[in-house]
Amino acid sequence: MTQSNSFILDGATIPYTNEQTIIQAAMAAGVYIPHLCYNPEFKPHGSCKLCTVKIKGRQVASCTEKPQAGMVVESNTKELNDERRNLLQMLFVEGNHFCPSCEKSGDCQLQATAYELDMMSPHFDHFYPDRPVDASHPDYLLDFNRCILCSICVSASRDVDGKNVFALAGRGINSHLVVNSKSGDLADTGFSANDKAAQVCPVGVILKKRVGFAIPIGERSFDEKPISATPHPTVKGA
Amino acid sequence: MTSLETAANPENLRRIAIDPVSRVEGHGKVTILLDDKNKIHQVRLHIVEFRGFEKFIQGRPYWEVPVMVQRLCGICPVSHQLAASKALDAIVGAKHPTPTAEKMRRLMHYGQILQSHALHFFHLCSPDLLFGFDSNISKRNIVGIAEKYPETAKRGILLRKFGQEVIRHAAGKRIHGTGSVPGGVNKSLSVAERDELLKDIYQMVSWSREAVHLVKELHHKNPELYNSFGAFRANYMSMVGMDGSLDLYHGRLRARDDNGNILFDGVDYNNYSELIAEEVKNWSYMKFPYLKSLGAEKGWYRVGPLSRVQNCDFISTPLAEIERREFMAYSGVMPMHAPLGYHWARMIEMLHAAEMIKDLLHDDDITGSELMATGERGFEGVGVIEAPRGTLIHHYRVDENDLVTMCNLIVSTTHNNQAMNEAVRRVAQQYLHGHEITEGLLNHIEVAIRAFDPCLSCATHALGKMPLEIEVLDESGARLSYLSRSGDGSFCA
Numbered sequence: 001m002t003q004s005n006s007f008i009l010d011g012a013t014i015p016y017t018n019e020q021t022i023i024q025a026a027m028a029a030g031v032y033i034p035h036l037c038y039n040p041e042f043k044p045h046g047s048c049k050l051c052t053v054k055i056k057g058r059q060v061a062s063c064t065e066k067p068q069a070g071m072v073v074e075s076n077t078k079e080l081n082d083e084r085r086n087l088l089q090m091l092f093v094e095g096n097h098f099c100p101s102c103e104k105s106g107d108c109q110l111q112a113t114a115y116e117l118d119m120m121s122p123h124f125d126h127f128y129p130d131r132p133v134d135a136s137h138p139d140y141l142l143d144f145n146r147c148i149l150c151s152i153c154v155s156a157s158r159d160v161d162g163k164n165v166f167a168l169a170g171r172g173i174n175s176h177l178v179v180n181s182k183s184g185d186l187a188d189t190g191f192s193a194n195d196k197a198a199q200v201c202p203v204g205v206i207l208k209k210r211v212g213f214a215i216p217i218g219e220r221s222f223d224e225k226p227i228s229a230t231p232h233p234t235v236k237g238a
Numbered sequence: 239m240t241s242l243e244t245a246a247n248p249e250n251l252r253r254i255a256i257d258p259v260s261r262v263e264g265h266g267k268v269t270i271l272l273d274d275k276n277k278i279h280q281v282r283l284h285i286v287e288f289r290g291f292e293k294f295i296q297g298r299p300y301w302e303v304p305v306m307v308q309r310l311c312g313i314c315p316v317s318h319q320l321a322a323s324k325a326l327d328a329i330v331g332a333k334h335p336t337p338t339a340e341k342m343r344r345l346m347h348y349g350q351i352l353q354s355h356a357l358h359f360f361h362l363c364s365p366d367l368l369f370g371f372d373s374n375i376s377k378r379n380i381v382g383i384a385e386k387y388p389e390t391a392k393r394g395i396l397l398r399k400f401g402q403e404v405i406r407h408a409a410g411k412r413i414h415g416t417g418s419v420p421g422g423v424n425k426s427l428s429v430a431e432r433d434e435l436l437k438d439i440y441q442m443v444s445w446s447r448e449a450v451h452l453v454k455e456l457h458h459k460n461p462e463l464y465n466s467f468g469a470f471r472a473n474y475m476s477m478v479g480m481d482g483s484l485d486l487y488h489g490r491l492r493a494r495d496d497n498g499n500i501l502f503d504g505v506d507y508n509n510y511s512e513l514i515a516e517e518v519k520n521w522s523y524m525k526f527p528y529l530k531s532l533g534a535e536k537g538w539y540r541v542g543p544l545s546r547v548q549n550c551d552f553i554s555t556p557l558a559e560i561e562r563r564e565f566m567a568y569s570g571v572m573p574m575h576a577p578l579g580y581h582w583a584r585m586i587e588m589l590h591a592a593e594m595i596k597d598l599l600h601d602d603d604i605t606g607s608e609l610m611a612t613g614e615r616g617f618e619g620v621g622v623i624e625a626p627r628g629t630l631i632h633h634y635r636v637d638e639n640d641l642v643t644m645c646n647l648i649v650s651t652t653h654n655n656q657a658m659n660e661a662v663r664r665v666a667q668q669y670l671h672g673h674e675i676t677e678g679l680l681n682h683i684e685v686a687i688r689a690f691d692p693c694l695s696c697a698t699h700a701l702g703k704m705p706l707e708i709e710v711l712d713e714s715g716a717r718l719s720y721l722s723r724s725g726d727g728s729f730c731a
Contacts (some may be wrong), residue, residue: 100305100309103302132297135639209299212419214419214424217410
């Protein structure tokens with residue numbers, strides 16, 4: 001049985017149910033908290049830290065933290081947004097994110113969040129990692145250059161598709177997305193175009209082949225409104 | 239070809255460098271070697287940029303290519319997007335794009351021709367042509383034009399703006415849109431977009447026609463200058479329509495010798511590599527293409543408006559055809575070889591582009607819904623288009639996993655490499671020989687280069703003033719004199 005109650009987020013009263021985390025309650029109330037690894041369809045794991053909020057001076061991940069009645073939560077503050085911007089800048093320089101030629105431009109949550117948080121430059125030196133694409137599958141392509149290690153595809157493949165096609169390997173700065181096959185190629189996994197994992201990438205890693213720039217500028221998810229004003233700020237089709 | 243490419247004994251000569259050349263895109267420099275009597279022994283236009291697109295496109299999915307390669311340029315990105323799309327049509331088996339797709343691509347292209355030609359003539363070159371090559375440097379810019387010829391400046395700005403609006407409606411953005419994709423386009427015009435463009439197109443046709451008249455008048459008023467400045471004889475090549483018309487989007491390759499006689503005609507551009515080879519010289523990053531049948535020494539050629547207008551049999555739009563005929567009558571039996579003739583030909587093309595836009599806006603296919611064509615999968619494709627500056631060739635190979643394995647681009651300015659060098663050498667002989675260096679004299683060199691509208695130009699189009707340094711060194715390398723121009727146009731010695 002659920003109990004309605006409310007907490008204070010940046011001065012606004014937000015109702016919540018016992019099942020909801022802070023970000024879930026905020027999204028239900030139409031209040032945006034920046035996030036990347038959170039997708040409402042999957043269990044949150046608090047890894048990207050973009051959704052960090054402040055409660056009584058303590059920073060917590062709003063995707064995993066549950067609210068309490070009367071709790072005062074800070075989110076849209078200069079301090080937190082500066083830190084979020086730094087996290088974004090690190091994500092941009094760790095991969096190869098060339099938005100001008102990326103077919104997810106305009107539909108990409110990383111790009112949209114960077115616009116939302118006024119990220120004007122990468123600030124840090126680029127790593128320029130060497131990450132060849134995996135084009136072995138007949139229907140889908142993996143461009144590892146754009147992976148932000150959100151692991152939503154890992155959850156989707158494991159929890160919905162029951163396939164375990166994707167995993168994160170390595171540790172720390174060497175963490176990277178891998179696929180579960182002896183060859184290391186997507187073509188040698190059980191991945192198929194109907195999988196949930198094929199639909200959930202918030203950036204431009206898991207791409208349906210031969211689609212490219214089919215959606216004209218002006219009709220992409222974030223062309224008209226910023227991510228904070230988009231009704232369902234998760235990946236299209238999720 | 240002049241003998242000024244390489245001096246016999248360069249070690250005892252003075253060196254002057256124009257580095258970088260101003261009011262052109264990117265970075266190029268001119269070096270001049272002179273002896274004690276200011277006799278010129280060597281002149282070279284060096285292109286010092288390196289882009290690397292042919293390499294880093296390898297390993298990328300083919301559908302990404304048209305959007306990626308258009309980043310080669312901020313002025314003519316549509317050309318690269320279209321040339322790549324045409325090449326990749328063969329990969330998706332779209333032998334014949336739908337009528338709506340072809341007309342949308344053409345609309346995009348003519349919008350770009352209009353905006354690029356307007357930008358080049360009004361913003362970059364009209365200061366030289368209307369004020370004089372060695373006129374007061376403080377006025378020789380678009381601001382000076384706006385002060386003395388406000389109506390001319392206004393028209394230049396609005397013509398360019400209109401061309402950009404055409405591109406925006408067709409491609410989604412004024413610069414670096416996504417409209418053209420392998421197999422077709424991702425949008426057609428809405429009725430509202432079409433009607434918005436129709437409101438202004440008649441004015442644009444009228445202003446374009448008057449721009450042709452303006453350049454024509456300059457030729458008629460001072461034929462000695464316009465017919466001889468930097469003039470040299472050259473072969474010339476362009477794509478012409480299947481019916482011999484001026485067609486900037488699709489057709490066959492045709493080349494003529496310096497007397498205007500056909501060297502080859504009706505050549506399928508898929509066979510370009512059988513016609514053209516590229517020579518490498520150790521002093522430039524840019525290759526020197528030539529017609530294989532004539533060899534490197536005699537086979538270099540010119541592309542762009544001056545070639546196209548003289549290479550075609552006719553222009554399909556009535557007002558531009560009238561102007562073409564007058565242009566051909568002016569040049570007489572022999573082709574016009576004078577670099578300043580580029581401006582006249584360029585304005586005729588701008589008029590043609592405006593007329594074509596008008597016609598396309600009245601065509602129902604432009605608002606159609608059949609956007610894509612498909613067919614048998616291919617693995618290799620060549621796309622050629624007549625970009626604002628000349629013939630543009632894109633060639634790709636794609637593997638069975640959809641990744642690009644080979645990319646070869648021959649861009650317009652590359653075709654003109656030897657021709658621009660020739661023009662610079664002629665001007666150096668005509669004007670610098672035996673004279674003290676002045677800013678005005680050096681600008682003569684730049685005027686010759688600008689006539690070609692080389693695609694080194696996006697960096698400086700808006701401001702028109704690049705930093706410039708000129709050094710005169712003695713044989714030991716010691717500096718004898720020095721002149722520098724800062725980014726704001728001020729000089730110091």
